[in-house]
Amino acid sequence: MRPRHSAVGRDPRACLLRARRRRARRTGGGGRKQRIVSTGDLAGRHALVAGAAEGLGRALATGLAAAGANVSVTTRHDDLAEEVTANSILNECWSHGREGRALRLDLTDLEAVVEAFVQLEEELAPIDLLVSLAFDAPRTPADGSTGDWSAAIEAGATPAFVLARAIGPSMVSRRTGLIAAVLPPEPEARADAPLRAARAAVVGLCEGLAAEWAESGVAVAWLDEAEPPQLLARLSRDADGANS
Numbered sequence: 001m002r003p004r005h006s007a008v009g010r011d012p013r014a015c016l017l018r019a020r021r022r023r024a025r026r027t028g029g030g031g032r033k034q035r036i037v038s039t040g041d042l043a044g045r046h047a048l049v050a051g052a053a054e055g056l057g058r059a060l061a062t063g064l065a066a067a068g069a070n071v072s073v074t075t076r077h078d079d080l081a082e083e084v085t086a087n088s089i090l091n092e093c094w095s096h097g098r099e100g101r102a103l104r105l106d107l108t109d110l111e112a113v114v115e116a117f118v119q120l121e122e123e124l125a126p127i128d129l130l131v132s133l134a135f136d137a138p139r140t141p142a143d144g145s146t147g148d149w150s151a152a153i154e155a156g157a158t159p160a161f162v163l164a165r166a167i168g169p170s171m172v173s174r175r176t177g178l179i180a181a182v183l184p185p186e187p188e189a190r191a192d193a194p195l196r197a198a199r200a201a202v203v204g205l206c207e208g209l210a211a212e213w214a215e216s217g218v219a220v221a222w223l224d225e226a227e228p229p230q231l232l233a234r235l236s237r238d239a240d241g242a243n244s
Helices: 012-027 057-066 080-094 110-123 146-156 158-174 193-216 228-243
Strands: 046-050 070-075 102-104 129-132 177-183 218-224
Touching (some): 046 158, 057 070, 057 080, 110 158, 129 158, 146 193, 158 218, 218 228
Parallel strands (some): 129 177, 177 218
16 A cells, blocks of 8 residues: 655645646647747746736836746736736736736635646746745734734745745646745844744745755745846846756
């Protein structure tokens, strides 16, 4: 009898992929579209910027498109302004001759994110580079409630886990890919203990996954928030290393 790996459980992405393959065999479909061939440091890659409607999102998404990548984006809220921003970002990426999609996702819902990523990869191309800007932990004093603590971890650390958990198996199976979490500077004040804890959780997650997936050719890193040119240079360098 084969041992059961109960600590990890069944991979929701693998289950969904198997179901879709069975449907594809019955209907004769299920093929992917061919990638656009482009020039640049990231030519032909598919990048996804999560939380693109916030802060650095536009600059990073359009910078990745200018470097040759096809770019998809996610927004985090059921908000018309975010949707308009996401579509505006995609229009700028399309002006570089790239393809991409805009996804509205709850980045704390693993099953929904897995399903959306599987569909995105089927419709466009495998995701080679995932950039998370989804750290949104509120500033909360240490004497706050357990609800305040949970909210900080949920908004700060959970999206990074869900994104990595959703796309990691695909990258590992292809033995290539880069996952990067962009984090705000560590607070200078002595307060904000829950925010610090959420930030440290993302750092620990990235370092742990980097060690676990290193032999599979998948790179995982956390980056301090910086000016877009510096971040783009780092992302391009790390993506080259992950895909070499």
